[in-house]
Amino acid sequence: MTPPMTSAGASAGRLFSPLQVGNVTLRNRIVSPPHGTYFAEDGLVSRRQLDYYETLARGGVAMIVTGSWAVWPRTMPNALTNRATDPRAVAGHTRLAEAVHAHGSILVAQLHESGRQGNTAAHRGPLLAPSPLPDPVVREVPKEMERSEIDDLVDHYVRSAEALRAAGWDGVEILAAQGYGPAQFLSPQMNHRTDEYGGSPAGRSRLLRTILACIRASVGPDWLVGVRMNGSDCVEGGAGPEQAVVLAETLAGSGHVDYLSISGASNEAYPLWIADMSHAPGLFVDLAARVRASVSLPILVATRITSPEQAEQILTAGAADMVGMVRALIADPGLPLKAQRGASTEIRPCIGANQGCIGRVLSGASMRCTVNPRVGEPRLPQRSIQARRVVVVGAGPAGLEAAVTAAEVGHRVTLLERAPHIGGQIALAARVPSRAEFGRILTFLEAELARTGVEVRLDRPAEVSAVRDLAPDEVILATGSRPIRTGFSTAFPGRDVLPGHDQDHVLPAVDVFSRPEAVGRRVVVLDDDPHGHATTVAELLAPDHDVTLVCRSISAGQWSGPANQIALYSRLQRAGVRILAATWASAVGDAEVLCHPTHAPQDVFAVPADTVLLATGNCVVDDLYPALRNELPDVAVRRVGDCLAPRLLDQAFWDGHQAALAIGREP
Structure with a gap:
């Protein structure tokens, strides 16, 4: 666990020092670790994926590790995940490498096999695992893998690496953590085999070691090969920190691995590696530090690393060499460059809500972000803006997002709020200790109101006269909702x-x-x-x-x-x-x-x-809507957030953002 976050700047510390990893040099220590975006189309790189990863690279991240690149068809839960070896994927893989490299970032693919944590909906065959033990979340009994199936799996890993190398990527990372595929072989709790792939630590690591040796033999010594592994399985009967150190030493001694990415847990402790705001920052930092002390390979650590200041503390303490900031970079892909120029207050913070990112992915939809409505959306063409006088009524999340976005694109914005403070319902929720990070997004939005020049008027009840007196060209109503009693x-x-x-x-x-x-x-x-x-x-x-x-x-x-x-x-x-x-x-x-x-x-x-x-x-509280439509018939009035329909936080941010972008168009 990392120390409490401070306001100390990170721009002059280790965070922005270069690092040699294998045969590549990272420009800084910030990594976008693997995460499923569900942006693929028929398993192929889509325009949306290109935009997403290019935006990350443009924002200054040193290395991008793409998530859920399936090594064989059995790993594909649906067509929204990416195929590593399909010949049709080559062109998209090449374009993605070119887009990322154009902005100076390194591109690595995490090669993924789910094992018993998979999904049989697409291929209809059984799940494959080291032993026929059902996963506690998936709850489907898998088939114990036979030797021929193990050999086939190893071959697909090698073919996947070869395909990505040919497309110009910089390397691959083997997912052997979080209870997926190879991690099931590593775990004494999941692997009950008595053949050469089980029984002892050496037997349980045989599959992973074989995959790595075969990939290295194929791609040569100069291409990047990493491993994501658990610092602990975080479950009784699983591999603990001591076994993790032994595995790390084995991998380092093999000469086949260039870096280790330290995570933790499996579906028995699901989803600890995507811990929400109620968890302490830096869950796996101490585990990473133990591994780093035992090997000379560069060590990456991820999960709940949410700010440049926290990342700098991890590096300065010697716990890791690289910091993975998945959700922080989803919330603001420009985080590295903003932090480097000392503009940390302009970084839109991840609050660990898990609604827009993993919440949507688990529902079968593509990834978004609770606090960043731009994620997953096409890049808008630049267009000239005719500045308009905009009044936003209500300073909850929808109203705040609307006001800031409208001001950012060039409109003159006045924000009216009946309370003496901003925030609406999330200001209340932030008073609960486990939900305190709601306060971080409010702090950011308050600073953005000032930076973008929004005129904020607090203690102003929502009245027709107050709006009319401001002579608006457009009005956005974010007056929220009230409890049903x-x-x-x-x-x-x-x-x-x-x-x-x-x-x-x-x-x-x-x-x-x-x-x-x-x-x-x-x-x-x-x-x-x-x-x-x-x-x-x-x-x-x-x-x-x-x-x-x-x-x-x-x-x-x-x-x-x-x-x-x-x-x-x-x-x-x-x-x-x-x-x-x-x-x-x-x-x-x-x-x-x-x-x-x-x-x-x-x-x-x-x-x-x-x-x-x-x-x-x-x-809904929308009494002002018909009154304004009647009083100001020539003024466009839009409702957002709970004022439109009471929903969750990510939808409030989305509504506010979209309403601001629609200013000047027919409502």
Whole structure:
């Protein structure tokens, strides 16, 4: 774990010193590590991929390691991932190498085989693994690999490396971490073989060593070959830090490897290598330091390295030679150059929300970013802007993004906010320790308002007269949403209201921030909420209250998605929150809530409660919209964020960004 982040500049330290790795020289120590973008088209490099990786290179990153380049068809979960060896892929691979090299970055492909952590939807055959043990997330029993299948897999790794070398790439990285493919052979918990590919550390590493030896024999000594490996499997029965050091020494001694990239965990601790904002920064830094102390190879470390200052601390402490900043570079691909010129306050920060990046990928969609709506979008052609007078009403995330973007492209922007501060709902959420990084994006946006010249007027209620007096050419409404206070749930649409919802001790969940004195000791939170209000207030209150979370769904916090839900559950349980899943309320009494299983409404039981908090969704606050349309018929009025429809944070940023780009066009 890294020390706490400071505001010290990184531009003059080790972060921007060159580094020799194998036969290439990195211009600095910042790496974009592998991550699945789902930008491919039919498994081939797309225009969107070219734009994405070229933007990273233009922003100053030293090395890009592309993620999920499938070594054989079995690895392909769908057509949105890339094929390494398909002859049709050659032209795209060549164009990608040329685009990245044009901006001075090194390009490496991570060669990927999923093993039991794969997906059989595309090829319909069985998953292949060292032993027939199902993955805890995928939950499909794999076929134990036979010797011929192992030989075939090794051959595909070699062919993949040869294809990328021929296309002008600088190297490959073998994914042998996070429970994928070769990592399953390395793990005593996953590999129960008794032949030459199991049994002992040497046997379990045989597949990886064979892949590396065969690739090196094919590509020669001067082409870059790296390995991503675990510093620890982070699971009982898996390989720990001591075994990681032994493996690192073995790989370094082979002469086939130019660098090691240190990660950790597997699906048993999923997805720790994509840890959300509730986790401490630099989860695997200490593990990387142990490996670095044992070998002379350059060491890369990644996961929750979110700022240049933190990266500099890691390098200065001698924990690693390179820093992988996946999500930080997604949030702002210009991070390296901004940090190098001392403009860290202009870096759009990653907040570890995991909604737009891994959250979308896990849903089968292509990657985006919660706080950077430009990711994955085509580069817009430069066009002349006729500056317009724009009024943005509401300084939540949608309004802030709209105001900053509109000002950046040349419009004159005034931002009105009824509260004495900016931020809307995320300003409240940032007060919960595990959600504190919401504050980082607000700090950035506040600085951007000043940098781009937005006129900010706080304590200004949203009134027609206030907008009219500014004589706008266009108006963007970001007036948000308000809690639904009736207790209505779509699980029981025949109940228009929850009996007892209008009692004094029944409050909207968000009221705990403004009225903490109104919350009694025994709290019941009713969770039918797509936004995270219920779990957020439950976590906030748990240290000083007896909290019961009643969830109509089969689990709490489904808003968080598979990338965050396990961590959320762990925090709630550690805090002592009692979770009643697949349960709902039939009535609120004076000192209790009558509940029942969602599938058995007749089985009613009582849960004691001094305070009942409703987290049953929000409704739009758009009263100003028809009034402005009537009062200012010649002025374009656009709604964004929750004012348009209450949704998640990434959609608020997207709405605000798109509305700003649409200024001057028909609404």
